[in-house]
Amino acid sequence: MADDQHLIRRMCRVTTMRFNVKLLLCVIIIAACLMSLSWWAKCGESQLGDSRLYPDRAEESGNHANYPQDPRDARVPKLRLNHETNAESYSNIECLINDEYTVSCRREGKEVYVPFSFLEKYFEVYGKIAVYDGLERFEWQHSYSKVYIPKGKYEPRGIFMSFENYNVEIRDRVKCVSGKEGVPITTQWGPQGYFYAIQIAQYGLSHYSKNITDKSPVVVSYMDSASIDSAARQWKLPDKSSKLSTVRDEELKRSVLEFHTSDTLTSPGVMLRLDRANELVLSTLVSFTGNGSLAVSVQMRDTKDIYTLHYVQSDTVISARGRAVYYGVGARTRWSRLTRDLFIDLQKGLPLIDRFSRKVKLKNLKVVAVFLRGGGRVADLTLSTTEHLRLFFLAADWLVANQDENGGWPIDVTRTLIPGVMELAPGWYSAMAQGQAMSALTRAYWKTREPRYAAAALAAADIFSVPSERRGVVATYMDKYRWYEEYPTTPSSFVLNGFIYSLIGLYDLGAMCGGSSGDGAVCTAAQAARVARLYRDGMVSLKAMLPLFDMGSGSSYDLRHVVVPGSAPNLARWDYHTTHINQLLLLTTIDDSPVLKNVAARWMEYMKGKRAKHN
Ligand SMILES: *[C@@H]1O[C@H](CO)[C@@H](O)[C@H](O)[C@H]1NC(C)=O
């Protein structure tokens, strides 16, 4: 998965920095006996098992911003903390590390205390002082990431893995959600920004999953067709030459608002004053005549600053000036729906206004006005807490509209795994993109039964039969095992998480085809059999090759240590390691192979510092 977990790492860094300051005061907390490995086991068992410690930091992937910080931080009681130390019983002692350098330690009788700031770097562990229930505690974690135990059998129409916890669009590497297409634009492998099918499919899948798990949205309608005349009276006209009326629209076959006023953005426009704090997703049908535009003003509740988000009919993705952010929504002279998460749109615009802008807090925003400029019609304007399904379908529709003649979504940036050794020139396909798209498109099909989604999902499988060297995605390991490559480099890279995502996509596709026989409705029997074989072959490879990724204390991200002579393993950082585990746990609900179960269980132990036994 090429997806973003820097946020967590940064959070961890912040936490530990905070800790380092305290460290000076508190000096020593953790006793450690560096020479003994059994030390690990002890520590591992006694304290680390408590996942309660990091309820949100442990989130898998960049989804923190919607979560409160550590909830206990908010309820730190105002009381005197116990800082008594019997300093006189400690003495200073030098710790000589591997005969190489020294660290200043403390000694108390037979025990030696090593500074945590040293241990932290030496062992890559995480710790901070936390205060709750009137006590200070030092909380130590071996990893910063969290495993989600599946609640039941994986369902191709259900939640996608643990994606209900993802918030793709908030990630820093998402430049913004494009106004024209309504999907995220990434800066991941290229600073200019581009559409990345993996990210778009994940955006769709996360909203699809949240639609299942979130509580029902609050939807405030400003244009019920029943009461549209009274709705129309709420709007304010800037001058005598501006007009606003309700008319019957022949295409929509309902009453809509028609407006006419100056189209210049400096003119006040036709305005609807609002005051909504929680409903920050706008959705409306709109059809402009000529150069119309729609704008929304949002206010920061603390500073009272007002920012305006302009949705203008241009192709410029995003720009900003003063307290205004402009999103190009393309030509909208026929009826189309505009659905915008105003919180995200402001969040992405602020850095363009002020490079050092603070992150916006969801709770700090309210919508204060909607403006219409130029001429046109609007209907069904709502503000909601969420619009998950509409956002999901924007992603699914993008996938349908942008699939090429090979059934793929070519990625137009260079991807370098190892400079000069494993590189992909722009235009490569990714089995992960194909697989995640299948997972999104099959869900779109189940929801709507529209054949175009089924056809696109099915066509996405074609590339799984084309070898990497011929711009496909299949690698073969030891002339035997077929592996669908997230990055189809030559030599092959065998990235694990991307491969498993592609298998889940094939599984979803197989389910849509109705098993290996096909029910004829969406897949022919031959197509269904082909999909089933692709999945089966992939699972055989996974079970055979999974041990190669086991590093004894963690997992490896890919197999470069096997493929490139002399290359060191590319260890998976904790969030990728937990992705591996989450994926394996998902597979164990649909395949009872002991390999998957045992490896997943062992890899979970690694997260608490356990290691494979040595001889
Ligand atoms: C999910 O989508 C359906 C259909 O749009 C909607 O009725 C429902 O309220 C949504 N639920 C959530 C939690 O988003």
Ligand SMILES: *[C@@H]1O[C@H](CO)[C@@H](O)[C@H](O)[C@H]1NC(C)=O
């Ligand atoms: C359309 O409106 C935008 C924003 O008001 C303005 O910048 C642009 O010049 C207008 N274009 C035309 C052709 O009037």
